[in-house]
Amino acid sequence: MSTAAQRVEYLRELGRFDDAEREARTALAAEPQDATLLVALAAVLLGAGRHAEGLAAADAATAAAPQDERVHRLRGLLLSYMGRHHEAVQAGYTAVSLAPEEPYAATGYARVLQRAGRLTDAMTVAHRLVALAPNSAASHFLLADVASDLGDRRTARASYAEVLRLDPQHAAARHDLAVLDARSHRPARALAGLVDAGTMDPSMPQVLQTVTAVLWQLSWRLRMWLAVATVIAVFSGSGTEPSWSARITAAAILLASAALAWLTVRDLPAGTRPVVRAALRTDGPLRFTWIATGVCLAVYAVVAVTGLRVLVVIVWLALALLGWLTLGVRIVRSARRRG
Amino acid sequence: MLSARTNVSKVECVPLKLAESHRIGILDPMPDDALLTSLLSAVEAAPGDVPLRLHVAELLADRGRLPEALAHCTQAITHDAANPAALALLHRLTSAISTPEPPVFDWTSAEEQVADIEPPEFAHVEDPAPAPTIEDIERPTVTLADVGGMEQVKERLELAFLGPMRNPQLAKAFGKTLAGGLLLYGPPGCGKTFLARAVAGELGARFYNVGISDVLDMYVGASERNLSQIFDAARRNAPCVLFLDEIDALGQKRSHLAHSTSMRNVVNQLLSEMDSLGGAGDGVFVLGATNHPWDVDNALRRPGRFDRMLLVLPPDAAARASILRYHLRDRPVAQIDVDKIVRATEHFSGADLAHVCTTAAERGLAASMRAGQLRPLTTADLEAAVREIRPSTGPWFSTARTVTAFGNADGSYDDLAAYLRKNKKL
Numbered sequence: 001m002s003t004a005a006q007r008v009e010y011l012r013e014l015g016r017f018d019d020a021e022r023e024a025r026t027a028l029a030a031e032p033q034d035a036t037l038l039v040a041l042a043a044v045l046l047g048a049g050r051h052a053e054g055l056a057a058a059d060a061a062t063a064a065a066p067q068d069e070r071v072h073r074l075r076g077l078l079l080s081y082m083g084r085h086h087e088a089v090q091a092g093y094t095a096v097s098l099a100p101e102e103p104y105a106a107t108g109y110a111r112v113l114q115r116a117g118r119l120t121d122a123m124t125v126a127h128r129l130v131a132l133a134p135n136s137a138a139s140h141f142l143l144a145d146v147a148s149d150l151g152d153r154r155t156a157r158a159s160y161a162e163v164l165r166l167d168p169q170h171a172a173a174r175h176d177l178a179v180l181d182a183r184s185h186r187p188a189r190a191l192a193g194l195v196d197a198g199t200m201d202p203s204m205p206q207v208l209q210t211v212t213a214v215l216w217q218l219s220w221r222l223r224m225w226l227a228v229a230t231v232i233a234v235f236s237g238s239g240t241e242p243s244w245s246a247r248i249t250a251a252a253i254l255l256a257s258a259a260l261a262w263l264t265v266r267d268l269p270a271g272t273r274p275v276v277r278a279a280l281r282t283d284g285p286l287r288f289t290w291i292a293t294g295v296c297l298a299v300y301a302v303v304a305v306t307g308l309r310v311l312v313v314i315v316w317l318a319l320a321l322l323g324w325l326t327l328g329v330r331i332v333r334s335a336r337r338r339g
Numbered sequence: 340m341l342s343a344r345t346n347v348s349k350v351e352c353v354p355l356k357l358a359e360s361h362r363i364g365i366l367d368p369m370p371d372d373a374l375l376t377s378l379l380s381a382v383e384a385a386p387g388d389v390p391l392r393l394h395v396a397e398l399l400a401d402r403g404r405l406p407e408a409l410a411h412c413t414q415a416i417t418h419d420a421a422n423p424a425a426l427a428l429l430h431r432l433t434s435a436i437s438t439p440e441p442p443v444f445d446w447t448s449a450e451e452q453v454a455d456i457e458p459p460e461f462a463h464v465e466d467p468a469p470a471p472t473i474e475d476i477e478r479p480t481v482t483l484a485d486v487g488g489m490e491q492v493k494e495r496l497e498l499a500f501l502g503p504m505r506n507p508q509l510a511k512a513f514g515k516t517l518a519g520g521l522l523l524y525g526p527p528g529c530g531k532t533f534l535a536r537a538v539a540g541e542l543g544a545r546f547y548n549v550g551i552s553d554v555l556d557m558y559v560g561a562s563e564r565n566l567s568q569i570f571d572a573a574r575r576n577a578p579c580v581l582f583l584d585e586i587d588a589l590g591q592k593r594s595h596l597a598h599s600t601s602m603r604n605v606v607n608q609l610l611s612e613m614d615s616l617g618g619a620g621d622g623v624f625v626l627g628a629t630n631h632p633w634d635v636d637n638a639l640r641r642p643g644r645f646d647r648m649l650l651v652l653p654p655d656a657a658a659r660a661s662i663l664r665y666h667l668r669d670r671p672v673a674q675i676d677v678d679k680i681v682r683a684t685e686h687f688s689g690a691d692l693a694h695v696c697t698t699a700a701e702r703g704l705a706a707s708m709r710a711g712q713l714r715p716l717t718t719a720d721l722e723a724a725v726r727e728i729r730p731s732t733g734p735w736f737s738t739a740r741t742v743t744a745f746g747n748a749d750g751s752y753d754d755l756a757a758y759l760r761k762n763k764k765l
Binding site: 003007010011013014016019023062063066089090093094097169195198199202203204205207208271274275277278279281282 | 405409413551556631738744745746748
């Protein structure tokens with residue numbers, strides 16, 4: 001590899017795409033057909049998310065060095081990111097045909113298949129990749145990712161665990177394992193995993209977003225419990241006068257809520273509190289939901305003291321309001337994502 | 340059997356033609372081949388026709404157009420993965436492509452051509468190993484007094500770095516070591532380099548600006564040697580401020596560099612060089628700057644290395660006013676309400692403010708050209724420019740928020756956390 005190409009590679013590995021591109025283009029001005037430089041430039045542009053320009057470089061590299069699997073692999077990935085999945089799969093296949101024993105070629109092919117929605121084929125290639133590079137965390141991570149998309153949680157979980165065994169500081173694997181926990185309705189475990197992932201790589205922006213999603217999940221659980229509790233409170237007696245039955249029911253609900261909360265938070269790591277606070281700060285509706293849920297619990301505390309069962313109506317109204325709020329937020333955010 | 344034999348004969352024949360096309364060094368542009376053109380059109384019309392596609396691929400291969408032949412062959416395989424003819428052609432093409440014959444070169448004639456050329460003077464002198472190039476070696480004249488606003492930063496800089504450097508005896512009396520560097524961090528374009536230059540000016544020292552490109556080298560060990568030479572050069576030119584710009588690149592977390600032994604060695608070398616500095620005694624003051632302190636290797640932040648961190652935030656109101664005045668000083672202006680623009684540009688970096696002035700100037704120029712006479716810039720031009728430009732610091736603060744949530748167990752980012760608490764909308 002030429003000096004310039006090596007420097008481009010270094011700069012790309014460091015995430016300094018602007019510098020890497022400048023270096024590559026300067027070198028290409030002298031050697032416009034240098035396939036290594038063209039490949040390096042295409043890789044830089046792929047990393048920078050400038051896929052159309054990257055594809056132009058990859059096409060030029062393909063013409064200059066059609067026997068090099070890297071050019072086809074990069075072409076495939078770039079086409080895939082541009083939504084041209086059919087051509088991407090063809091390019092990926094060419095790469096693995098040229099270098100059937102090359103793990104990177106298999107990685108690229110599996111990725112384009114995954115992005116094209118051919119998850120079963122992607123899974124087959126990912127298994128082949130793991131066979132080619134069994135000690136690489138990246139191989140197991142890809143298999144886990146594809147398995148997760150395919151809904152094969154068992155394989156995904158086992159593969160994420162293998163990634164973390166090979167590379168205990170793999171923040172993305174820790175994050176994705178936490179996502180799997182959240183999808184398996186284990187929000188507390190997911191939250192603990194996310195705090196771990198954030199500690200491993202504090203600059204990973206999606207961790208805080210996932211924490212927010214998990215907090216929505218937890219708030220939904222708490223609201224469901226409060227709805228059930230409110231039904232129990234309403235049907236455990238009647239009348240507007242203070243009563244001991246109302247006091248006892250409210251106290252029992254508070255105790256049960258405290259027990260549930262303890263069961264949820266007991267295994268959370270020490271750094272959870274600032275993370276939760278930061279997540280609540282970034283999401284206004286979520287913050288409002290938790291404050292309103294807290295008010296509901298406070299109302300039960302008042303009922304436990306005064307015995308006034310009629311106050312439970314406030315809880316019922318608050319839960320109904322929160323239900324509508326959650327629905328509205330979900331609709332607006334889904335529309336925003338689609339738009 | 341017959342079919343197999345036919346295939347074998349084709350396999351044996353074609354590589355010779357391929358080899359010939361390689362021997363001439365370049366693949367000649369094809370003449371307009373009507374048959375091939377019509378077959379290519381037919382392939383476009385029926386992309387799933389495998390025999391047709393293979394036939395076209397063979398014709399292309401015969402004409403030396405190997406990349407196109409390979410593309411058609413792989414598409415045929417996509418449609419019929421088990422097709423033996425396609426697989427045989429693929430094998431043939433890849434082996435033909437990957438083992439080109441070296442071009443024949445007539446050495447005797449070449450030697451005759453260059454026989455009468457005189458060797459260049461000093462050709463026998465061996466080139467010394469290239470010394471590392473250090474950008475912007477200078478003796479800055481700017482001081483902290485030239486930095487507009489940013490009083491808090493200047494005060495902290497004075498207390499944490501400049502004061503002890505100017506009063507070594509006093510610092511020693513209080514047990515404060517002068518070893519170690521200062522790491523400036525903050526969003527991009529907020530004047531970290533300018534501040535570093537001003538620090539050099541305050542200390543009356545030379546200013547060495549070192550970037551990643553001054554260090555990186557492809558040869559094994561060369562990057563480490565470059566780094567070592569840079570520190571040696573700094574010692575020779577003491578007193579000096581050695582400014583390591585974007586130190587997250589030079590000193591990236593080694594856990595992120597699992598696949599790059601060379602870069603890991605650069606980080607190790609940097610650690611070793613930092614340890615070799617003996618405080619103010621050798622006259623080398625190391626300043627680092629980064630937009631991503633969370634990507635810097637933890638070992639670099641230990642005592643004696645970059646153990647002091649200083650947050651350089653977007654310019655405050657006074658600094659924004661200075662920056663705006665600076666960028667407008669050579670432009671025709673009339674009735675500029677700088678305070679109004681200052682209020683509208685909170686969280687803008689210095690670079691964003693420069694961009695605002697440039698955009699406003701472009702508007703003024705366009706208006707002048709339309710009017711046919713010079714029309715000075717007004718507050719309205721600047722306000723329009725501010726509306727067009729979003730502060731570039733937003734994404735940085737978004738990441739910083741995550742970092743303060745997850746990575747502030749040791750309190751390193753308390754300043755940043757406090758700033759984010761004060762500016763919740765960031």
